[in-house]
Amino acid sequence: MTRTTNHLRFFLIFVHITVFSPALSAQQLEEKLLRFDLTPFSGYRTSMSFAIEPHVTGTNPRLVLDAGPSYGISFGLRLREEDLIEVRWARQDSYVRSVDITPQAPIQRIVLDQFHGDFSHEPLIEDWPSWAKPFVVASVGATHFSSNPSNFTRFSFGIGGGIRLLPSRHLGFKIQAEWLPALLDPRVTFVCAGGCVLHIGSTVASQGEVLVGPLLRF
Numbered sequence: 403m404t405r406t407t408n409h410l411r412f413f414l415i416f417v418h419i420t421v422f423s424p425a426l427s428a429q430q431l432e433e434k435l436l437r438f439d440l441t442p443f444s445g446y447r448t449s450m451s452f453a454i455e456p457h458v459t460g461t462n463p464r465l466v467l468d469a470g471p472s473y474g475i476s477f478g479l480r481l482r483e484e485d486l487i488e489v490r491w492a493r494q495d496s497y498v499r500s501v502d503i504t505p506q507a508p509i510q511r512i513v514l515d516q517f518h519g520d521f522s523h524e525p526l527i528e529d530w531p532s533w534a535k536p537f538v539v540a541s542v543g544a545t546h547f548s549s550n551p552s553n554f555t556r557f558s559f560g561i562g563g564g565i566r567l568l569p570s571r572h573l574g575f576k577i578q579a580e581w582l583p584a585l586l587d588p589r590v591t592f593v594c595a596g597g598c599v600l601h602i603g604s605t606v607a608s609q610g611e612v613l614v615g616p617l618l619r620f
Contacts (some may be wrong), residue, residue: 436572436619438478438480439476439477439478439480439486439619440475440476440477440478441477441576441615441616442473442474443473443474443475443476443576443614443615444471444613445492445611446469446471447469447470447472447496447514447610448609448611449467449468449469449609450608450609451464451465451466451467451607452464452465452466452586452590453602453603453604454500454503454602455603456601461502462501462502463503464500464501464503465498465499465501465600465602466499467497467498467512467514468496468497468498469496469609472494472613474490474613475490475491476490476520484525484526485521485522485523485524486522487519487521488520489517489518489519490516490517490520491515492515492516492518492611492613493516494513495514498510498511498512500600507596507598507600508595510549510550512549513547513548514545514546514547515546516558517543517544517545517546518541518542518543518558518559518560519542520540520560521541522537523538524536524566525538533568534565534566534568535566535568536563536565536566537564538563539560540561541562541580543557543558544556545582545584550595552590552591552593556586557584559582559583560580560581560583561580561581562581563578563580565577568617568619572618573616573619574617574619576613576614578612578613579611580610582608582610583606584606584608586605586606589603
């Protein structure tokens with residue numbers, strides 16, 4: 403009887419090792435493989451203003467890039483579950499117009515392309531649902547302004563935050579808001595389509611962006 407009991411015990415241990423352990427290892431491996439985030443997004447950017455030099459006292463001559471929709475895509479790698487590094491491209495197709503300038507420069511199309519590295523952290527918040535992950539983000543990169551015949555690229559950065567909603571393991575939703583300044587030093591000369599030349603005197607120009615999009619994790 404004792405021998406039978408020992409055989410049964412060894413058999414159960416063998417079943418546990420051969421059946422349950424591989425299943426557990428496979429589950430852990432699957433969790434480890436979810437290191438990448440992909441988010442195609444659409445958003446909205448506020449206006450951006452560039453001061454013009456020289457100017458007459460009591461006036462505020464400037465160029466204004468109109469607010470409008472934006473779109474792009476980001477791809478990221480998770481070093482840890484709560485830390486994500488992303489590469490993000492965003493584009494805004496808008497118009498630039500002059501304000502408080504005589505004669506007024508013609509309105510012309512301008513395309514903004516922004517290439518940023520985003521560094522986000524999801525802090526652990528007590529009693530917060532596991533499927534909702536708020537985060538803070540800081541970004542750094544470059545912004546290219548293209549408006550025939552003027553083109554220039556300047557250093558830019560960003561600070562913001564948002565939330566990732568994860569109803570399932572592989573699919574979610576991302577909402578993000580960010581303040582995005584661009585440094586304009588060295589100064590920029592803007593050539594209008596009509597042939598006028600405007601010297602931008604701003605050292606910093608900024609805009610805000612809110613974006614939303616589906617989140618794919620794999």
